[in-house]
Amino acid sequence: STPRRDLEKAMKFCFGEQFNFYPALQGRAAEKMLLTALLKSGVLEKGCCVVSNRPFDTTKGHILGHGLTVKELTPLSSPETYYSSDTPFLGDIDPAVFDSEIGSAGCLLMTMTDNG
Numbered sequence: 766s767t768p769r770r771d772l773e774k775a776m777k778f779c780f781g782e783q784f785n786f787y788p789a790l791q792g793r794a795a796e797k798m799l800l801t802a803l804l805k806s807g808v809l810e811k812g813c814c815v816v817s818n819r820p821f822d823t824t825k826g827h828i829l830g831h832g833l834t835v836k837e838l839t840p841l842s843s844p845e846t847y848y849s850s851d852t853p854f855l856g857d858i859d860p861a862v863f864d865s866e867i868g869s870a871g872c873l874l875m876t877m878t879d880n881g
Contacts, residue, residue: 791825800831803872809833813871816863818856820876833871838862 769788776786789795803809811832820828828835838858843874856876867873 791820793827796824797825800833801829804831807873814869815872815874816870817874818858818867818876820874824874824876828874835874836866838866844874 772788773786788797800809800837804811810825812834814834814836815828816836816838817824819837820835825837839856
């Protein structure tokens with residue numbers, strides 16, 4: 766058993782057989798390939814909106830470069846707010862804002878790590 770097979774097994778256990786799993790060494794390269802595949806397959810069309818909590822600058826560049834738009838749902842906080850916060854994760858989305866925007870989304874992108 767290899768680490769890749771173990772990870773693939775865990776993915777299938779968690780999500781079932783309906784998904785294909787393609788591990789990628791670089792996230793930014795994977796984003797570019799995924800966006801290209803979503804457009805070529807017709808899942809997304811040029812001009813579709815990608816709704817996101819807080820995409821990295823390079824991620825946003827890939828989205829815009831593929832002819833898509835991006836709507837960021839997490840406002841930037843000031844340094845003072847960030848440093849005084851008990852929970853300084855910058856990717857939280859207000860559920861009411863999410864509910865109001867998800868209907869216009871062609872795709873949802875959640876950044877789970879944020880370098881702030």
